[in-house]
Amino acid sequence: MSVHELKRPPIADTTEWRVEVPKALEQLRHWAQVSPLQPAFRHKRHGQWFVWRWIDALRDVERLADGLSQQGFTKESRLALSGAFEPNLLLLALASQHIGGELLTLPDNLDPESLHENLWRSRPTHAFVQDRQTRQLWLNEGQSLLNFADLLGPVEPPQHLNRxxxxxxxxxxxxxxxxxxxxxxxxxxxxxxxxxxxxxxxxxxxxxxxxxxxxxxxxxxxxxxxxxxxxxxxxxxxxxxxxxxxxxxxxxxxxxxxxxxxxxxxxxxxxxxxxxxxx
Missing domain, CATH: 3.40.50 (Rossmann fold)
Incomplete structure (x- = not known):
């Protein structure tokens, strides 16, 4: 069996995976101002429901943007997200937009060969992957992965939702x-x-x-x-x-x-x- 390495394109082809979120930050700031204490996210974790208020979401986005900047993420950078939609992933997506970098989403069910081709074409500079097995596949491709907790830093945990x-x-x-x-x-x-x-x-x-x-x-x-x-x-x-x-x-x-x-x-x-x- 012979392996032929494809020639890497000089410019990343991201059309297939690019996410466009115009005015997202403007809208987030609006709701954080007019409804700061109202729920923005609700997510079940370890059998319990937790809630993020609009003001919490905005503050987390700002902290994550600082964390991304410390990881070398700039307007010329490209963030790839892979995994289930939940608060961490959406907040990180908005943080990348806060800085002005490009945002991509890649499926989390790709086989190793398909993942290799997708990463070869999209060429992300930073990546966030949730599933443990999927993370290992990305690491095998030489991709450095972001840690959400490290990016966010020490903050108050989300509130347990009693009702x-x-x-x-x-x-x-x-x-x-x-x-x-x-x-x-x-x-x-x-x-x-x-x-x-x-x-x-x-x-x-x-x-x-x-x-x-x-x-x-x-x-x-x-x-x-x-x-x-x-x-x-x-x-x-x-x-x-x-x-x-x-x-x-x-x-x-x-x-x-x-x-x-x-x-x-x-x-x-x-x-x-x-x-x-x-x-």
Whole structure:
């Protein structure tokens, strides 16, 4: 078996992975000013829900930007993110924008050969990878990885959420496998000013989602199909009076919405009360 090394392009080709977040910092500062103590993020960790207020999010972004600068990140730098969407990843994305560097997202399910090609083409100067096994693959490629705690420095831990604040959050159970996902999350979260909630893991997403009872879901087309199938299993069988009641309620008041690609807009699907129905 012979190995032929490809000639590295003189300029990184980042179009496929680039994340555009215009006015993100301006919007973050707006919500930190008008709603400083309202929840910005909610994330389940080790079986408990934690909350970041808008003012906390802004302060963390500023601290992370300082940490990135100390790691040599500049306007000419390129940060690659890989992993599940959750507060740490989004805050780090905003910190890179605070400095003005380029932001990329790469899937966290690439095999070694595909990862090598993606890194060879995108050529990130800095990277943040969450999954332990995925981190090792990146390290094998000679990529130096950032440590979130080191970048953030000593700060107060997020607050344990004993009860939900007024208002239902948006919900995400996606990651960088969804190419447009980070742009979608940042756009809807920062435009609406709603809290954005995340599950502890993909395996617990269904249970955690029911605990949150979100007002809207931020989903890729693939995840939307999986959730639609899950919802269908929770509804009464087709042809029964209970199913006809469910279908009629969905038609009258579709309050739980699934958001796919930005160009597709809102797709009403089902109300929360029906979502909780069992056979």
């Amino acid at each position: 939900w604040a007024q208002g239902k959050p948006l919900w995400s159970e996606e990651g960088t496998q969804w190419p447009a996902g980070l742009s979608v999350l940042l756009e809807h979260w920062l435009t609406s000013g709603q809290s954005l909630a995340f599950p502890e893991s993909l395996d617990s997403a269904s249970r955690d989602r029911r605990e949150v009872a979100p007002s809207g879901l931020l989903l890729s087309a693939e995840r939307l199909q999986l959730l639609a199938a899950e919802i269908d299993l929770r509804l009464a069988p087709q042809g029964t009076w209970r199913r006809r009641l469910c279908d009629w309620a969905v038609f009258l008041c579709p309050t739980l919405v699934l958001l796919d690609e930005p160009s597709r807009g809102l797709a009403p699907i089902i109300v929360q009360d029906i979502f909780e129905m069992k056979h």
